[in-house]
Amino acid sequence: MKRSDLPYLDDLRAFEATARKGSVRAAADELALTHAAVSRRLSRLSEAIGVQLFRKAGRGLVLTPAGESLRDACRRSFDDLLRTITLIRNSENNRDRAVVLSCERSVAMRWLIPRLSRFEDTHPDVTVHLSVGGGPIDGQGGGAFLALRRLDFALDDRWVVQPLFPERVGPVMIKDMRASFDAGDYVALVTKTRPGAWDQWLASHADAPRPRERRAMDHHFLMVEAACAGLGVGLSPLVVATDDVDGNRLVAPFGFSSDGSGYGLVHRAGVALSPDAQLLADWIRSEGKALVS
Structure with a gap:
């Protein structure tokens, strides 16, 4: 298949919005x-690919x-x-040496963001732009770019990893x-990503x-919130649930055991980190020490 055979971007946008919102009207x-315009784009996309996308x-x-x-x-x-x-906009506008930090959604919401004010208090002159996303890193990334990732995917030699x-x-x-958990009378909450x-x-x-019974959630932060609401037992990464366990909102009777993977800070190979990015990287490593043992 050639790139010229790819569907129209407008059709893909209409499809992604419909899939995310759950309805053509939304x-x-x-x-x-208009409702009709979105419907036409969905029909054109389905016809171009040759399969039914919704039922x-x-x-x-x-x-x-x-x-x-x-x-x-x-x-x-x-x-x-x-x-x-x-990244392009930040580079072109030179926004006060801003550091772009890409971080997985659940880790950002339940671990990084609650701690980020401590970094800002210590380094008020450093601007951090948080980009929420996960998985492979395909951005251009310069010396002011960092990505915090669970390393469950391959990285090519364009990137350097600092284990966390x-x-x-x-x-x-x-x-x-x-008591219900010990008796086996519980709902196991799981994420669609794992x-x-x-x-x-x-x-x-x-x-x-x-x-x-098992019940699936879209993300780990939703799963942990559901566990906090008493909807079931979540199998959670420590990094996502650590504050809830420390604050006694949740208990972890079996503790937390390694699944063989780990997290790391990723940045562009062959490009020195900017001073501000290095400060942020050092701070993240320091904060992450509590999750090592």
Whole structure:
């Protein structure tokens, strides 16, 4: 397939918005288009690819397996475009030596952001632009670019990795759910990004009670919030749940054990980090020490 055979970008935008919003009408509102215009773009995209992307479910739409694959690809591509455009704008405008930090959503929301004010208090002259996203890094990235990632994907020689802390996971729940957990009468909360996490953990913890049901969440930060609300037991990375465990919102009866992966700071090879980026990198490493042992 040639690049000239790719579908129109407007059609892909209409598809991604519909998949994210769950309806053509909501996508039309977001894109400032008519319902009919979005429908035409979806039909044209489905025809161009040659597969059905949605199926009707009651009064709504549900993605087909092909649609789910395309949705994920669109999200990654649009995230990459946004990061690249942000980097270009920052470079062109020279925004006060701003450091661009790309960080996975759940880690950003539940670990980085609650701590970032400490860095800003210590270094008030350093501007940090936080870009939320995960997975492979395709941005241009210069000396003022850092990415915090769980290293579960391959990196080519354009990038350098500074290891931070291992990924350690364990079941977390509110204290009142402990008895139900011990009896095996609990809902196991899992994320769609790691659907096999519970199977892997249970395989290495033969003495752990098995769940009666499983429920999937889109992201780890949603899963931990659901666990805090008493909706089930989440199998959470320590980095995502550490503040809730330390604050006694959640208990972790089995602790947290390594799953073999880890987190790292990634930056462009052959390009020296700017002084401000180096300050931020050193601070992140310091904050991450609490997650090592």
